[in-house]
Amino acid sequence: MNTPLSRFFNRYRKEGCLAVVLLFVAFWTIFFSRNTEANSFIQSLIESRFLSLRNLENLSRQVGMYGIFSLGMGLVIISGGIDLSVGSLMALFGTVFFFFLTGSHAWIPGMPWAPAILVLILFSVMVGVLHGWLIAKIRMPAFVVTLCGLLGYRGLAQTMTHDTAIGYYDAKFNVEGLESLLTGEIFGLPAAFITFIAICLIVYYLLHLSVFGRYLLALGRNEQAARYSGINTVLIMAFAYIICSVLAAVSALFFALYTADVVPSIHGNFFELYAIAGAVLGGCSLRGGEGTVIGIVLGTTVLLVLQNMVNLLGYDSSFSKVITALVILGGVLVDRFDIWRLLSRPKNAAAA
Amino acid sequence: MPPILQLSQISKSFGFVQALSKVDFEIAAGEIVGLIGENGAGKSTLMKILGGVHPPSTGQIRFDKAPVTIQGAKAAEQLGISFVHQELNLLDNIDIAGNIFLAREPRRFGCIDQRALHKMALPILEALGLHLDPRTSVSRLTNGQQQLVEIAKALSMDAKLLILDEPTSSLSIQEADTLLKLVKKMKGQGMAIIFISHRLSEVEKIADRVVGLRDGENAGELNAEEISRDRMISMMIGRDLSEVYPESNPVNTETVFSVENFSTRRWPKGNASFSVRAGEILGMAGLVGAGRSELAQALFGVDSSPSGTMSVNGQPLTRGKVKNTIANGVFLAPEDRKASGLILEMTIRENMTLNSLSQFSRRSRIDFKSERIQTDKWLREFGVKAPNAELPVSSLSGGNQQKVVLSKWMTLAPKVMIFDEPTRGIDMGARQEIYQAIVRLAETGCAILMISSDMEELLGMSHRIAVMHEGTLSGILNRNEFSEKAIMTLAVQQSLATSAS
Secondary structure, X not given: OOOHHHHHHHHOHXXXXXXXXXXXXXXXXXHHOOOOOOOOHHHHHXXXXXXXXXXXXXXXXXXXXXXXXXXXXXXXXXXXXXXXXHHHXXXXXXXXXXXXXXXXXXXXXXXXXXXXXXXHHHHHHHHHXXXXXHHHHOOOOHHHHHHHHHHHHHHHHHHXXXXXXXXXXXXXXXXXXXXXXXXXXXXXEEHHHHHHHHHHHHHHHHHHHEHHHHHHHHHHHOHHHXXXXXXXXXXXXXXXXXXXXXXXXXXXXXXXXXXXXXXXXOOOOXXXXXXXXXXXXXXXXXXXXXXXXXXXXXXXXXXXXXXXXXXXOOOOOOHHHHHHHHHHHHHHHHHHOOHHHHHHOOHHHHHO | OOEEEEEEEEEEEEOOEEEEEEEEEEEEOOOEEEEEOOOOOOHHHHHHHHOOOOOOOEEEEEEOOEEEOOOHHHHHHHHOEEEEOOOOOOOOOOEXXXXXXXXXXXXXXXXXXXXXXXXXXXXXXXXXXXXXXOOOEHHHOOHHHHHHHHHHXXXXXXXXXXXXXXXXXXXXXXXXXXXXXXXHHHHHOOOEEEEEOOOHHHHHHHOOEEEEEEOOEEEEEEEHHHOOHHHHHHHXXXXXXXXXXXXXXXOOOOEEEEEEEEOXXXXXXXXXXXXXXXXXXXXXXXXXXXXXXHHHHHHHXXXXXXXXXXXXXXXXXXXXXXXXXXXXXXXXXXXXXXXXHOOOOOEHHHHHOOOOHHHHEEOOEEOHHHHHHHHHHHHHHOOOOOOOOOOEHHHOOHHHHHHHHHHHHHOOOOXXXXXXXXXXXXXXXXXXXXXXXXXXXXXXXXXXXXXXXXXXXXXXXOOEEEEEEOOEEEEEEEHHHOOHHHHHHHHHHHHHHHHHO
């Protein structure tokens, strides 16, 4: 019972079940948004609003934008930590990015978009290094450090804009090509989604194929034993926060252009919680040391498809939060009692 | 004297597993019965039946001549059966008295009556010779004192039968001695005591009778005059044990590892200097808290140390840098294998290669195929009893877990290997395999430092024994000077000197 195939099923049993949930929600939405004037039943499903080009494009863009920062959060959660500052960071990054383009803040030099992106990424690395240093080296609790970030970064962004909006359309520097880069399409797919796929592959490599990933999982499970094995736990842990911060910056670029102006008081509100929810639903344990890229992606996607369902089917949008809450609660409850294992266990094995 | 407890033909099965089959056992008031057996022999199942955790599948329990069924821990308590478990179950944010009477506190107006609580605790502590204020916080007690508080808890329930499950496993030699004396005293007061221990010398010292279990069945019984270490071992493993400790001699006299004036964070004024030769096993003895594990951790570099130098083959090493220490071939198999030696939820394979992953990777990518092939090989080489290396380490027994820890380091060709309590909580069969592995390693010319609280193990395995006292190395004994007394003299120094005067 130790063939590569059985290993695969055992390892991905949670993800498999989550994929079933995803398909169920998708079919539900397709069925209830079907085109009732179509000639045949199949035709009516194909012409459903869920499967319309506009909806799929919108949905994949959302999956891309939310997925990018959720992957970063996933890595931090796997390391045994948490990053509550992601949403506020996205507001700050968006604000700073637009200040680069407009040059309208006294302390921030204006510049064209290409160097602006570069400087923003560098800035996000610095933020990640700061988090990593405080948490991994100084050993402050991640919750406290990033909670301060949650308050501080948004407050900083609000202060910089005097609590008003800052818009992309006020840009004074060269923004040629920026819009098509971030909101346009590549091979007919939204740029955010393509970027997301690329980042997924990189994170998959990091987490599942590289030495770093093994160390990260080990660190999340048992930091002391990892240290006793000669692993530089401080560096590995700090690296998780750096990746999280950089991915938040990448995602922030897409969100800034998507909304076209950044209102720091609401931009990216609760995004850290969506990311945590997606990761936890996807099988990451908040105790650390557990989680897969596929799980995080599926978890995030399920949440967004649920949201999409509520919008398309005209359910009360306030109610979508309740549905989301119930799905997460149910998912974790099922995990708690390891029902995945019971479902996927062959019958003869159960008897033995 | 009629037995206070009589178990007859007790059987217990879990599913298809027969944990106990037709076990007989009896004990009289004022008697100490040693219960011995390897891990998995059924000792704990039998005790769980007495504790009301599991009902027996068949068989009869008579307590005080009356047949009883014990359902739940409360029922056991009411009968007068008290347990002291291997692990300390104290709340260290509550004082001694509060722990003794936990959940049975005297109340006054719905609040805990602190004054009455402390008054009730005092005579029990006195009886145990524990001259401490009952208001002392448990966190400030030594392991030995905490174990005594556990016993106080058991005594406070008016126990007629006291079950001590490995009560000395976390105690120093001296503390264990105190405890044994106390147990004898309680026997004199008419209490029946079941004493479970892996430390056979203790059983030998204290038991009036020894009952052995093997594979869930009675394996025999020894009367007072028959009790001896050899007979106990052969009863436990079902065959004669000609030699537990393999013979070994240092291959040459070249010094590999030398440590000068080392101190630790816990004992910054301590001073340890010693050297280990190639192929030599240097045992390290001392009381719990003497700073042996701290020294090991400081040498390995996972803990910082204020002062000292060390060198391997004449080449000096930097203090406090694990990476550097490992690169120079100095490894540590730590004391607490579950907390620092292994990552329990990860697979055997992942644990075995965690410290040597660079060997199984090209640039940063892990080569899973060569990792699998190699770990399967190690699995067989070290005799880890598991069908394959893809199982989580948590599914293994203690002995097999320790073999994984050993294989993890021993395959890296150590120059210096530090073992901290290598056989704690491991049964005799697996112990022997570990001893053999250590000796084999020494024969390759590795210098070995073996910290142990098991006196027999130290005497049986070491070529020399270094003794620690309060962070300072108080002496090194050669083989011809070996004796329990000589070790104790060095280990307790001050306290002996003061008690003599």
